Amino acid sequence: MYFFTLFINSVNMVYMKCIELTNSIYKVSHYLSMEEYFLETKKECFFIWNIEPSIVIGKNQIAQIEVNMPYAKEKSITIYRRPSGGGAIYADEGCFMYSFVVKKDNVENLYKNNLSKICNALNKLNIAASLSGRNDILFNNQKISGVAIQIKNDYAVVHGTMLYKSNFDEMTKLLTPSRIKLESNGIKSIKSRVINLSDYLPFNSKYEFMKYLENEISENNKDNIISLSKNEIDIINRKEQIYLNSDYLNTKIPYSYKQSKKFKSGLITVYFKIINNIIKDVTISGDFFEINDVKEIGELFINKQFNKDNIFNIIDNIDISKYIYDINNEEFKELFDNEFS
DSSP, X not given: OOOEEEEEOTTTOOEEEEEOOOSOOBOHHHHHHHHHHHHHHTOOEEEEEOBOSEEEEOTTOOHHXXXXXXXXXXXXXXXXXXXXXXXXXXEOTTEEEEEEXXXXXXXXXXXXXXXXXXXXXXXXXXXXXXXXXXXXXXXXXXXXXXXXXXXXXXXXXXXXXXXXXXXXXXXXXXBOOOHHHHHHTTOSOSGGGBXXXXXXXXXXXXXXXXXXXXXXXXXXXXXXXXOOOHHXXXXXXXXXXXXXXHHHHOOOOOOSEEEEEEETTEEEEEEEEEETTEEEEEEEEESOOXXXXXXXXXXXXXXXXXXXXXXXXXXHTSOGGGTBTTOOHHHHHGGGHHHHO
């Protein structure tokens, strides 16, 4: 049974929903399908995920590159792909995740307006949480929450993790981020960048913390608890099958040209399959945040000769910033500097 807290703004009639916490644990795919359902039905909401240990990669990442696949298999850790950008995460029983589904805004406002609610709730507990970089919430200059965004039509999802008592040793073994990414951030490992909150909070379990956060976001409005209908649950369950399909997770990238570069927007890698100097396939991967589908960029290169004039002319005739957040055309051209210098 699902229970939600319903908030009604009498001026704008904005409906916000929050899960009433139970000890039930669902697959990552279940919560992703919930997000999709709320996006399509245009219902603003907030809910917390309670999940089994899982790895979640960003929309444009390649699992075989981001994850220690043999170790994940040994530990029976399921890997999922989410429809938002950003980097790979390992979420275990020591953490939880959360989602805001809200009306579309620019990326900066989506982060600020929603994550500030998380920070305010933590600040009340004397946790000096702050927003930092493109998608992090920090405490003591270390990450306690990493966040990603998905924009679809007039609505957006802002979702992230919250570290309470996660196993960072397992996280380090399971995730294999690019050396370029780590060095560009001035860090030696994933483990050195993150911190758990369990030692700093007045709770005996993550469930107490989850309940506290839910109450804060909901403004303790318990009078508006409702449940999803059976029809809505059925719809969500059907949508979940997409995220369980192996074809959705796996990315095959036969290529003859590859270049990577870390930008302020994230790590971007381009793969070109080239036959007789003609571009036959393109994959653009990375932990960047996508505004529009980057596959549209790749399609522009298909069946073009692989040379500097063609590549740069294609880039000059589109606006990269409409596809990838916080990058411009001249920066994107830097991916090809080594090839055409």
